[in-house]
Amino acid sequence: xxxxxxLKAFKSLENQKTCIYACFTFDSLSTGMREVEGWLSSRGxxxxxxxxxxxxFVFPDLKVLYNxxxxxxxxxxxxxLSRAFYLFSIPVLLNMEGS
Numbered sequence: 001x002x003x004x005x006x007l008k009a010f011k012s013l014e015n016q017k018t019c020i021y022a023c024f025t026f027d028s029l030s031t032g033m034r035e036v037e038g039w040l041s042s043r044g045x046x047x048x049x050x051x052x053x054x055x056x057f058v059f060p061d062l063k064v065l066y067n068x069x070x071x072x073x074x075x076x077x078x079x080x081l082s083r084a085f086y087l088f089s090i091p092v093l094l095n096m097e098g099s
Contacts, residue, residue: 019066023076032077033084040075040086047088058085065089 026032033049040047050058065072068089075086 018071019062020071020073021076022074023078025078027079029077029079029082029084032079036075036077036086040088045088045090047086050085050087052082053085058087061087 024032024036026035037047037049048061050061062072062074065087066089072089073087077084077086
């Protein structure tokens with residue numbers, strides 16, 4: 001269910017660098033984090049998790065990701081009170097089908 005929604009966030013643009021962003025809301029932040037981390041880890045994606053960041057804190061990391069890979073990506077996981085961001089860069093789009 002989560003990754004079906006995430007699939008809609010991915011758009012393939014030939015010969016262009018695309019930044020990918022997806023946001024998911026859960027009743028419990030820890031449940032969402034566990035699901036996203038499990039999914040990323042199962043695909044061998046190395047990520048950086050940032051809790052309730054300010055834009056000034058995240059921007060330098062995003063610049064590095066943008067220069068590092070073809071598809072710099074951000075997943076935001078939130079509940080009513082808090083949020084976490086997963087920052088990662090991948091060389092090719094991940095296959096989301098069957099997730």
